[in-house]
Amino acid sequence: MKPLTEADIRSSFVNATPDELEQLPIPGLHEMLWDEREFLGWRDPQAARRGYIVSWIDDRPVGIVVRSAGGSLRPGIAAMCSFCHSPQPATQVRLFSAARAGESGRNGNTIGSYICEDLGCSMLIRTAPPHLNPPATIAMRGEALLQRVRNFTEDVSKTA
Template sequence: MRDVTETELRSCFVNATRSELEQLPMPGLHETIWAEREFLGWRDPRFRRLGYLVHWRGDELVGLVVRGAPGGMRPGIAAMCSLCHSTQPATQVRMFTARLADLDGDTGSTIGTYICEALDCSHIIRTGPPVLLTSDRIASRSAALLERVTRFTARVERAVREAR
């Protein structure tokens, strides 16, 4: 992922209302290792259920506001993130929904998917036994992750446009 600025971030969300953009908490942009990210994901420190996903689609920065479901899955079982396809304890995967909203408001509908609780899929695909972390395997997982993130954001963006 290429680096981004605060101004770019505030203007890229396809499903944010004006009030959400005004209150948007910024992640530590200067602390980010951009070369090891397919997308930038972070949680809102004030409203723990809120999260943000941002990625480059060609030369366009695209972002989503997502909301974690209350509660979570039952401990003791495994779950798979639909973005990075990593199997983890169910407590580390959560249903996130993207509201179909625009700057003027919310339609009341959502689109959801299971995502890593910390929105850290870019990190997850780069961890594991060293024997499995070849550069080819990481590149393959990286491309697949970016494709799935792009499909999810495109699906939300299309639904927001249709809902207007």
């Protein structure tokens, strides 16, 4: 992923309200390992159900605000993140919804997807032991992850 600045992030959101933008917490950008990310995803420490996803689409950053569902999947079963396609305990996957951009979103139109609760898909695709996860496999999984994030983001960005 190409590095992002705070200005890049703040100007990227397509479905944020003015209040959300004013209160937007910026993660520690100086700590980011940009080469090990397909997108930037983080949760809001002040609003437990709110999260943010920013990815590069057509050489510009596009951000979306997502909200997690109040409940979680039943413990003891497996679930799969729709972004990274990593199977994991159901308690680590959450339904997130995003208001669509523009008037449609202001009228309550949303879309949702099951995503890793911490929005850390980029790290998860890299956690298998190296002999099971060679660089070529990581690159392939990373490209597939990025495409699914782009598809979701582009769907949220549609105003009609």
